[in-house]
Amino acid sequence: MSTPIVSAQDLERTYGTGEAAVKALAGVTIDFPAGAFTAIMGPSGSGKSTLMHCLAGLDRPTGGQVTIDGVDLGGLDDKRLTELRRTKVGFVFQQFNLLPVLSAEENIVLPLRIGGTQPDKAWVDRLIDTVGLRDRLHHRPAEMSGGQQQRVAVARALATRPAVVFADEPTGNLDSKTSAEILGLLRRSVDEFGQTVVMVTHDAQAASHADRLVVLADGRVVHDGEAGTADQVLDHMKAVA
Numbered sequence: 001m002s003t004p005i006v007s008a009q010d011l012e013r014t015y016g017t018g019e020a021a022v023k024a025l026a027g028v029t030i031d032f033p034a035g036a037f038t039a040i041m042g043p044s045g046s047g048k049s050t051l052m053h054c055l056a057g058l059d060r061p062t063g064g065q066v067t068i069d070g071v072d073l074g075g076l077d078d079k080r081l082t083e084l085r086r087t088k089v090g091f092v093f094q095q096f097n098l099l100p101v102l103s104a105e106e107n108i109v110l111p112l113r114i115g116g117t118q119p120d121k122a123w124v125d126r127l128i129d130t131v132g133l134r135d136r137l138h139h140r141p142a143e144m145s146g147g148q149q150q151r152v153a154v155a156r157a158l159a160t161r162p163a164v165v166f167a168d169e170p171t172g173n174l175d176s177k178t179s180a181e182i183l184g185l186l187r188r189s190v191d192e193f194g195q196t197v198v199m200v201t202h203d204a205q206a207a208s209h210a211d212r213l214v215v216l217a218d219g220r221v222v223h224d225g226e227a228g229t230a231d232q233v234l235d236h237m238k239a240v241a
Helices: 046-054 078-088 102-116 120-129 144-160 175-195 228-238
Strands: 005-014 023-034 037-041 063-068 088-091 164-168 196-200 212-217 218-228
Touching: 005 046, 023 063, 023 218, 037 046, 037 175, 037 228, 046 063, 046 164, 046 196, 078 088, 078 212, 088 144, 102 120, 102 144, 120 144, 120 175, 144 164, 144 175, 164 175, 175 196, 212 228, 218 228
Parallel strands: 037 196, 037 212, 088 164, 164 196
Antiparallel strands: 005 023, 005 063, 212 218
């Protein structure tokens, strides 16, 4: 069995101290293999966003270990952690997080520019065609629809050929048709590019695009299995509720 791209061991995250302490993660151990699409779900306050933030190196756990592509995040200072996120991790957020003064093309290659890397033109061209943005390259975010902005965000996340893409409610601000298109792009990145994708969502329809469904409750993994259809995802959520 191949080494997982992302791995968490006995992960704990507590906010606050004393009687006010809240344990957002209560000992989560989970692996994410290469080339798989995983959806993470759970009721509000279950710890799903905290888990993603710890896995992605955006938040430091109180206890336990996270590795990305064989690198232990706990052993990195802030500078090296930032560098790892820039080279090994792609992000797709609910709010798109594009720079308004840059064109679509400039936003896509931004992670490479920041890292001082010359963009691979053939790869960037392939991404642009994959997300269908050839006619929008010189538009700024304000001149694009929400769906087009999220397409830019997906291409940007893939531009560095990261070890893993973390998607945090990537369809939260989109209508159902546009949501399906964005989820289709994430699905294609797995099937065609061998990308590893980990997505936090509250939407059963979104989760049904994934290979695997992980459900959290009270900071613990309570289900880990095949995602299945949207109805099957809902059944798993009802069982937790």
